[in-house]
Amino acid sequence: MSATTASGRVFKYGRDIDTDVIIPARYLNTAVHAELAEHCMEDLDASFASTVQPGDVIVALENFGCGSSREHAPIAIKASGVSCVIAASFARIFYRNAINIGLPILECPEAALAIESGDKVSVDFSTGIIVNDTKGSSYQAQTFPPFMQRLIDAGGLIEYTKRVLARNNAKDTER
């Protein structure tokens, strides 16, 4: 996560939003990020891709990102300019993938329930505080365990793995 704060207009969805509607499989014959973004949320909200603005926020209820392991789903969301996803809970593979690729996600059932489509929200990732600027309310999202925070701070799993491998190689050289 490069930015520590984000702010944008909300696209609000329900529970069990699956990866087939986030990026339909018929578009998985490519991994080009911009192409995936063009079809993001297409089978749930056909106007999403044409109306989303950089910084906008997706808010959803329980089990966001269930179904397929396709990393194309968080990639499509990130490439469409969405600054973060707030949900009551996330499906576990989506959760991993988002952290691994650096798509900011926040788990906060209260915020997920109260925030509505079109609200403007601001998020501070360093504190986990979500402010609904439209309604004047604020929420505290769950914080990440230290290991995951290190992954996030490293810039995602690839950067983290580079460091681990470099450390292991250094140990081998010492021997």
Next chain:
Amino acid sequence: MGMTMTQKILAAHTGMETVAEGQLVEARLDLVLGNDITAPVAIDEFEKIGAAAVFDRSKIALVPDHFAPNKDIKAASQCKRMREFARAMNIEHYFEVGEMGIEHALIPEKGLVLPGDAVIGADSHTCTYGAVGAFSTGVGSTDMAAGMASGTAWFKVPGAIRVTLTGEPRGWVSGKDVVLHLIGAIGVDGALYRSLEFTGAGIASLSMDERFTIANMAIEAGAKNGIFPVDDTTKAWAASVSGRSYTSYQPDDDAIYGSEVVIDMSSLEPTVAAPNLPSNTRAISEATGVRIDQSVIGSCTNGRIEDLRVAASIMRGHKVAKGVRCIVFPATQMIYLQAVREGLVEIFVEAGAAVSTPTCGPCLGGHSGVLAEGEVAVATTNRNFTGRMGHVGSKVYLASPAVAAAAAIAGELVDPSAIAAAPPRERFRQPGTNVQRRTE
């Protein structure tokens, strides 16, 4: 404090005596898997890591199964990317079209996963291998990339739900009905972040093929993995696919389970999941009469030899209903060949069904059976999300091979016993082996 079976396997792969729920651990991997959709993304990420080689060229499996045989030029490019990487890295277990199968049927058949192994795959249905008593879970492409480079992956140690299976399925009821019933009972996030650990006297009555079907759909309840105990059936299966030694793990007597579900399998009816969630389940008697346009029999869930035997035993001597397309997808080349030898393919073709080479194509609306607006399919696959098999206005009912075959004949959802009487379950079995090998 006692550990679950999953926790014991994770502990063994981290070098720790014990692990506990919620702990974050880095585990050694026995296999890293990817397919033509997820591997190209993983290869891009792998190249960013800058590793000169993969951690172990014999512990990576690459299978072009989703959009293969290549469905279009873009898919061909994705497959080519994976093929060239496999060549460059000298990957031992790359399976070309002609030798490949649907990954989650192929990997066990090739003996690449055994009890006690720890496996990640960039495909959500990697949880299938819990059937053999392995810890196996789906991840994304970046995890696959890091796994290929380092041979390790990070995990949050899961808690578990104990699923006790009692009784024996009756009539046409099979493993698919058991798992659909389970998902209906706990919901699509009922096992989120947790393991489903199966236990109970009923397990002895389930074949390996049925266990693969049940473990395959653990993800449909949100589970990290689903895992079966290692019993005589598992051991005989393992001996039939590999000479490699393995370790059987058992949960501790005082293992902690967050909750328990008990299913008396003898009380189940054939079960379907109505659109648009796998948890939207009901007995076939409550879904009878739903008209269908297509019946799909196959996939990583139900494309194994016993599934095809069940379907053929219902379709034998019948014709697919006028106006209905029935497509049968044996899951691997070996299963296909066996279906040919046993005369199953002849039964399907004579009935008016199309028999396809192994591919994931129709399950995810990719190719070879995509639905148009307003069309309804019954499928032995694993997901019936909005637009899953094609147009956003199409619908999918998930069901067993018996129900899908009966629906193909009737043109509508129907109890399979209305088409044919169920023979003893043993008739579909080959004890101890999931696929009978040809004796040369």
